Amino acid sequence: MTVTDGQSMSDAAKDDDPMTGVKPDHAARVAELIDRLGRMTRELQYVDGLNPAQWEALRYLNRANRYSRTPGGVADFLGATKGTISQTVSALEAKGLIARTPSDRDKRVCLIDLTAEGERMIARDPVRCIETIVGGMDDRTAALMVDGLGRLMASLQFELGSKPFGVCAACCRHLAPEAGCKKSEAVPKCGMTGEPLQGDAPQRICVNYLGDAAE
Amino acid sequence: MTVTDGQSMSDAAKDDDPMTGVKPDHAARVAELIDRLGRMTRELQYVDGLNPAQWEALRYLNRANRYSRTPGGVADFLGATKGTISQTVSALEAKGLIARTPSDRDKRVCLIDLTAEGERMIARDPVRCIETIVGGMDDRTAALMVDGLGRLMASLQFELGSKPFGVCAACCRHLAPEAGCKKSEAVPKCGMTGEPLQGDAPQRICVNYLGDAAE
């Protein structure tokens, strides 16, 4: 990386700007950075014939648990309409990255799985470069960023009135059933049908990966 | 805020997930969070009849210095094409938020200023809600976030091959002329014409606000 950060506050201890001698407004800068990073991340994802929405859907489908891998789940998670997601999903299917199979439990829903091709695509996820960059930072900074960004997102989700974590909040309850489940026990999502999650489900469960807030 | 964050790591000291007992991958989570926050921030900005691009342009125009407030400056900063920006700027002008005045120095360029209406609009900037949320965090976390996100952005900009800071890198040099200026002294941008920045220019100068990396 050749971009040497002339006057960055790498040690994060300084709290006044060497340029102006003025104490910077962290909050404003975070807002600015989030905004710009979002734009760049977006741009980053016009790769391999996919668009950002498709990448995001693919990522979600890759790590959501079995009962969350439906068009509706994607829609909830991405905060988009079902119609829009239907197109996104169709696009991914047309590219051979996912496969739709109708559920036998509820004939309205269709379960989605990544194909081998899809797995291969995920391995080339462009946002992975963010991972590597962050991976190069010290662990403490990374941890604090996770914490701060996570809280920021929870607040924003509330602000926007979107479901805290889409279908994943339900997933969370499954893992901790003693927390109580408001819906009837026949809720088809998230393994709350009583059917125990088998295989890697507990690991790949969406709630842990996608956030840690439970409504 | 009603979203109580069940098992968030608010103290940022825990480094293993209470759910799985597994040490989480901070880097992956940051990537995920950036991605999702970007999407939410985007959505947040469909307000007051503006779209995200228009808000971003308006924000830039609000804080860029005099010589950076041109369509080209916006294009560089936002990483969009001139054609696209021309439309964005036209839209903002049609809404009465900005005013274009041809430069007398170079008849090709047009200087842009926010109108009173534009200032009023900026005061209602929807991303300000991010500011307030972050403002509620402890200063140390906020500072570390600024640091981490700033470095992340610098790296990403390099990755994407975009100008480190658009026209603002030049601004930076103006503020620290001893750092050397590669271009001829007649560069019309950023006050490097030799004409001293007057008034609030040093404060509102873009480089400090928009980043701290100098190529």
Add this chain to the structure above:
DNA sequence: TGCATAAAGTATCGAGGCGAAACCAATTTG
């Protein structure tokens, strides 16, 4: 000086994303 080239902006076109609304099928509820 004069011509070629570059640069700033604008206008036009077209592709594509996305929400809205209508719709279908299956399920749940009274």
Add this chain to the structure above:
DNA sequence: CAAATTGGTTTCGCCTCGATACTTTATGCA
């Protein structure tokens, strides 16, 4: 069993944005 709900899809149209072509002004080179 009818009515209302829910998961998904389709169609339509708006709007964003990049590509391209074009105009005007600057600059560079002989």
